[in-house]
Amino acid sequence: MASKEESGKLEWRISVDNGTTEILVPKSGPSKRIFLWLKGLVMNVIVERIAKFMRNAWRIGADDPAKVVHCLKVGLALSLVSIFYYMRPLYDGVGGNAMWAIMTVVVVFESNVGATFSKCVNRVVATILAGSLGIAVHWVATQSGKAEIFVIGCSVFLFAFAATYSRFVPSFKARFDYGAMIFILTFSLVSVGGYRVDKLVDMAQQRVSTIAIGTSICIFITVFFCPIWAGTQLHRLVQRNFVKLADSLDGCVAEYLKKKDVEKNGIEDEETNMKLQGFKCVLNSKGTEESMANLARWEPAHGSFNFRHPWQQYVKIGAAMRRCAYCLENLSICMNYEAEAPDQVKNHFGEACLKLSSASSKILRELADMMNNTRKSSKMDFLVFDMNSAVQELQETLKTVPVRTNNAKEDGTMTMSLHEVLPVATLVSLLIENAARIQTTVEAVDELANLADFKQDSKKKTGDTNVKQPPLSS
Amino acid sequence: MASKEESGKLEWRISVDNGTTEILVPKSGPSKRIFLWLKGLVMNVIVERIAKFMRNAWRIGADDPAKVVHCLKVGLALSLVSIFYYMRPLYDGVGGNAMWAIMTVVVVFESNVGATFSKCVNRVVATILAGSLGIAVHWVATQSGKAEIFVIGCSVFLFAFAATYSRFVPSFKARFDYGAMIFILTFSLVSVGGYRVDKLVDMAQQRVSTIAIGTSICIFITVFFCPIWAGTQLHRLVQRNFVKLADSLDGCVAEYLKKKDVEKNGIEDEETNMKLQGFKCVLNSKGTEESMANLARWEPAHGSFNFRHPWQQYVKIGAAMRRCAYCLENLSICMNYEAEAPDQVKNHFGEACLKLSSASSKILRELADMMNNTRKSSKMDFLVFDMNSAVQELQETLKTVPVRTNNAKEDGTMTMSLHEVLPVATLVSLLIENAARIQTTVEAVDELANLADFKQDSKKKTGDTNVKQPPLSS
Numbered sequence: 001m002a003s004k005e006e007s008g009k010l011e012w013r014i015s016v017d018n019g020t021t022e023i024l025v026p027k028s029g030p031s032k033r034i035f036l037w038l039k040g041l042v043m044n045v046i047v048e049r050i051a052k053f054m055r056n057a058w059r060i061g062a063d064d065p066a067k068v069v070h071c072l073k074v075g076l077a078l079s080l081v082s083i084f085y086y087m088r089p090l091y092d093g094v095g096g097n098a099m100w101a102i103m104t105v106v107v108v109f110e111s112n113v114g115a116t117f118s119k120c121v122n123r124v125v126a127t128i129l130a131g132s133l134g135i136a137v138h139w140v141a142t143q144s145g146k147a148e149i150f151v152i153g154c155s156v157f158l159f160a161f162a163a164t165y166s167r168f169v170p171s172f173k174a175r176f177d178y179g180a181m182i183f184i185l186t187f188s189l190v191s192v193g194g195y196r197v198d199k200l201v202d203m204a205q206q207r208v209s210t211i212a213i214g215t216s217i218c219i220f221i222t223v224f225f226c227p228i229w230a231g232t233q234l235h236r237l238v239q240r241n242f243v244k245l246a247d248s249l250d251g252c253v254a255e256y257l258k259k260k261d262v263e264k265n266g267i268e269d270e271e272t273n274m275k276l277q278g279f280k281c282v283l284n285s286k287g288t289e290e291s292m293a294n295l296a297r298w299e300p301a302h303g304s305f306n307f308r309h310p311w312q313q314y315v316k317i318g319a320a321m322r323r324c325a326y327c328l329e330n331l332s333i334c335m336n337y338e339a340e341a342p343d344q345v346k347n348h349f350g351e352a353c354l355k356l357s358s359a360s361s362k363i364l365r366e367l368a369d370m371m372n373n374t375r376k377s378s379k380m381d382f383l384v385f386d387m388n389s390a391v392q393e394l395q396e397t398l399k400t401v402p403v404r405t406n407n408a409k410e411d412g413t414m415t416m417s418l419h420e421v422l423p424v425a426t427l428v429s430l431l432i433e434n435a436a437r438i439q440t441t442v443e444a445v446d447e448l449a450n451l452a453d454f455k456q457d458s459k460k461k462t463g464d465t466n467v468k469q470p471p472l473s474s
Numbered sequence: 475m476a477s478k479e480e481s482g483k484l485e486w487r488i489s490v491d492n493g494t495t496e497i498l499v500p501k502s503g504p505s506k507r508i509f510l511w512l513k514g515l516v517m518n519v520i521v522e523r524i525a526k527f528m529r530n531a532w533r534i535g536a537d538d539p540a541k542v543v544h545c546l547k548v549g550l551a552l553s554l555v556s557i558f559y560y561m562r563p564l565y566d567g568v569g570g571n572a573m574w575a576i577m578t579v580v581v582v583f584e585s586n587v588g589a590t591f592s593k594c595v596n597r598v599v600a601t602i603l604a605g606s607l608g609i610a611v612h613w614v615a616t617q618s619g620k621a622e623i624f625v626i627g628c629s630v631f632l633f634a635f636a637a638t639y640s641r642f643v644p645s646f647k648a649r650f651d652y653g654a655m656i657f658i659l660t661f662s663l664v665s666v667g668g669y670r671v672d673k674l675v676d677m678a679q680q681r682v683s684t685i686a687i688g689t690s691i692c693i694f695i696t697v698f699f700c701p702i703w704a705g706t707q708l709h710r711l712v713q714r715n716f717v718k719l720a721d722s723l724d725g726c727v728a729e730y731l732k733k734k735d736v737e738k739n740g741i742e743d744e745e746t747n748m749k750l751q752g753f754k755c756v757l758n759s760k761g762t763e764e765s766m767a768n769l770a771r772w773e774p775a776h777g778s779f780n781f782r783h784p785w786q787q788y789v790k791i792g793a794a795m796r797r798c799a800y801c802l803e804n805l806s807i808c809m810n811y812e813a814e815a816p817d818q819v820k821n822h823f824g825e826a827c828l829k830l831s832s833a834s835s836k837i838l839r840e841l842a843d844m845m846n847n848t849r850k851s852s853k854m855d856f857l858v859f860d861m862n863s864a865v866q867e868l869q870e871t872l873k874t875v876p877v878r879t880n881n882a883k884e885d886g887t888m889t890m891s892l893h894e895v896l897p898v899a900t901l902v903s904l905l906i907e908n909a910a911r912i913q914t915t916v917e918a919v920d921e922l923a924n925l926a927d928f929k930q931d932s933k934k935k936t937g938d939t940n941v942k943q944p945p946l947s948s
Contacts, residue, residue, distance in 0.1 A: 157553050188556065428896070
């Protein structure tokens, strides 16, 4: 009891204390303080987060206006399709099923033409297939009298199992994943729904027609309002990656060889770093390339691409480029080792390395040009020849290098220990390997040029027709 | 005219010829031949393709029975939800809206718990949000008299634009992509649909309750029937990748050093090749790791993983492993160069290289063990120390290598030219770099062990508590 009383007193005293302090500060004090604290909280936590999100969102739109255009197109498509609800004659035609048109637009509309086409075709074909099958199963079920529920239940279970399983087969999944889902959905709705709905065929017909309306609106808007083609995006991606590889290669080698002499400059450094890191985009673009190639084959002819453009070849080119990027990733080893490599070693190999790396990057830039103009290259053979002679030269340099043995330490001539040469030797062998990998990339692009019937380079026709053939590379 | 007649004659003669040959062969000939040809076509093209697809599908199921289980679960969930249609009291409760329960199950049910949870939460929250907003907009629209259609149209356009745009923001997309789509769908259906439907609130309520039914069935089945956890899959993937890296590393170095002595064996060769290519799985698992880590954080506590298990750390570990895999990819350079490296060079470096590679792969296997037992390792410090001394030793070997200079060619001692040493030098520097990268991987796994409170290794407690501390690696 005593303790209770005491605590009571204590509380009372505290409240008095609070009262006293309240009187001492201006009336608005605590409420103002709470208001300020709340304001601070809101400003710091919520507003700050929203502001960050908005800044982020703004930058995404500014970097790629096509995304904003896509959003506008979605809004437009939805507004168009909702006209079916507003206009009485149209609404009377399809009734409450107009809902399916809206749903189709929301689900099917994708940011590029290929994805939209693929989803539209999948949706329409799967709906028709599953709808007919569902009606057939429903008919069988009604004929079987008391076993109706059993027949429907079993067929739903079996078809759902089969369709879900097919989604695990990679070749099927790549093209018909969405179709399999729609198949399960429609089949269940029709066969199970048929148990309660009387005019099943009418319902199915109406649903197919509303889906047709939805898909046609999607296709119309996606193709005729600022179309974004998956194929064009893939083509540009590969082209940009060639430039990035070339920049990285030039940057890495130059950086390695000149690092000690040149003073670092903050702004320049950041730009150089961006260029040096370019190969990382190539390392990470496997998934994008594969999905784009899958979508691009749904697209009709557009720009300089025919309907049967060899999109799968881009995946092969991408794989070849990635192998070059692995080499570049490992060139960074040499950059890390840098402290160990004395200038005299660098000087000895510098010229030959720079020659090879610039010959290699010239080829990469020429490949980017080929992609950009969709033309065959007239000078590619010579560039490859140049690169191969640079490789030869570098190997010669290796053979003539004066390396200090343990016994010859007191010799007066300029010599290097193997330990000192190691980082440069790694650079050299990576550059040589990279040259070989670039050559396979050139072959992959040449194959694309043949498959896709790239035009001959006009320079070849007008200019030097009887130039001497480069000797075969050893 | 003459040419036409001629062509006519020609045709006629050909048809006569055909007639003659027909008479010469037995009566049943042509029809039988056509039948055989058709049969061949069907057998070869269609049956063959289907058989290939089925074989492929069978292998997928045999390799990973969890996929078959998932398909069975989908069938089960659909059968369960369709009970709502068959049973009158339940059907009377939700009416035609029972359709939404089926749709929810088909769309939301995914192969692992995390994905199903994520979709369920997205669907429910987005439906409730968009539904309330849609009803609010509908109310505003009805108050605005003649401008009703205008208000609805504008709001649909604006919200569709905003929600579609938010799907481009990566941080948002990773978690709420599906929710954004459902938001657009529900908002459009409610606000546009409200134009024709009278009892809008009733409809919305029914729809939410059917979606709740669908999601609870999904969650119930996905959690209680052979659950497949995204987190567990991610954990095992990382663990398996460690083993694969170790196998590749051992395999590459051993293959390089012993290739000339040992006769090739067909079966052994294939197995070795499989092991050598193991690092490619690591190169390609970036996407899987990231999406699994995203899904795993939706999952409740299971097995040895708490609710707030640091799944993002697995992405970091994966990135560190991939850097090791880049090194291994480039070790294949040395394999290609093999023809140039004489045995004496290999012998000189062989022992030190093998020592380093086996020390490195021991660490990788220990990391796999750590993951497998979710325990901290008591011997990791010593393994890292071993690896660092192997690096030191290899560098010493480099310093003492007798390299032939151009002037010392006629010297009697065993010497090597730099050109000959180059491939081995590359191997050496890649192995050294790989060791450094393995060390960063160890640090990443240690961080995971700390964040996730892995248990202490029991060996440490029972056994050598006063072992000498390994000196800090230089």
